[in-house]
Amino acid sequence: MAEAILNDAFGEEVSCPVCKADRFLNPSLKLLVSPCFHRMCEACINRIYTQGPAPCPTCQSDEGKTNILRKSNFVLQTFDNLDVEKEVGLRRHLSAVFNKRLEDFDGDLRAYNDYLEHVEGL
Incomplete structure (x- = not known):
């Protein structure tokens, strides 16, 4: 062809x-x-x-x-391989969404630990 x-x-x-x-x-x-x-x-x-x-x-x-x-x-x-480009874009997005710290939970340690367990399960 x-x-x-x-x-x-x-x-x-x-x-x-x-x-x-x-x-x-x-x-x-x-x-x-x-x-x-x-x-x-x-x-x-x-x-x-x-x-x-x-x-x-x-x-x-x-x-x-x-x-x-x-x-x-x-x-x-950025990358030659478009699959790598997709993976990096997805990781960048997830990092922005799931990058919380204890301060983001107003010091509520239980809520923060629940969040960490949830993120680990992804």
Whole structure:
């Protein structure tokens, strides 16, 4: 199939799913990651999201889901492997939610210990 998506050594896509531009022909291509963990090149993000919020084009084609995104929601990809990117994002979110200290419970040691037991069980 001539339009097969190019993959890197880890089997990850190295092309924009919208315009099909790839890093092999354009090494300076900047792929950014959405909150729903889809990659898109900077040019497509500028074109689609300049007018305001719009649905993720990849989510629209996958399973009928639609995530409404803004241009500011996209971040530069930190890791080569998108699965690692997802895991780090999830851990960052959980750390923000489940990072309470005794002071957050107004000194109630029992409530704090119950919280710690709950977090351990996750």
